[in-house]
Amino acid sequence: MNSDELPEAECAIIGGVGTFQPEEDAMQMVSTPFGEVEVFFVEEKGVKLAIIPRHVASGKHTPPHMINYRANIKAVEEIGVKRIIAxxxxxxxxxxxxxxxxxxDDFIDFTKMRPSTFFDDKTIHIDMGEPYCPQIREALIRSLSDSEVTYSEGTYICTEGPRFETKAEIRMLSQFGDVVGMTGLPEVVLAKELQLCYASICTIANPACGLNHGKLTTEEVLEVLDSTRERLLRIILNSIKMMDEKRTCSCRKARENAGL
Incomplete structure (x- = not known):
């Protein structure tokens, strides 16, 4: 569908497992050079959103290492949205x-097999000194603080998955970062390449594998995500309302002087 025919949206939300459950009739297919993407256009408390469920397409669950990250990020650009909250x-x-x-506020990429750039045919060195948009981060932090919700900041480490990490891996990774997940990369890099603003709000679902007592199960992860869903949506909506409509961050100029 032509982007001119699609509903408007103030911000794109790329959601993890169970974060958002929009109605099926809100879905539009968006074509990209990397494949079609299901985008749900909804309005929540006066905020127009374009929601891309990262793991679910056509009713099937996609594991983290098989997600079409390039298509998802390109779809955001195709619909004309400049900001992404993941x-x-x-x-x-x-x-x-x-x-x-x-x-x-930073990341370390331990993924192995994922296409991580839009530029396979030319050299573009995107600066990642500030990978996450400061405007979106500031709004998310202010929203969390105003709501008196507990949060922390630091370095996100992304692993390939779909398996959980070993105890030895977690001992190593904990020397470099604060949390570990499987979906944050290459999203943030791809967004920067397209000069889009991108930031993430993560839900702490569990102690990293090997740090808890007993086997880590997906059931306990989903239980935590379900219990925090409404609070997370409220925080995101409030942060979007707080943001200045004008982008003043460096994200919008990320490709300047980056090519050879």
């Missing part, structure tokens, strides 16, 4: 409590 579920490596939130 939601991710993560494991804590620094004693953050499950059910609290985490705002990444």
């Amino acid at each position: 939601t991710n579920s993560v494991g804590s490596m620094q004693n953050q409590m499950p059910g609290t939130f985490f705002i990444p």
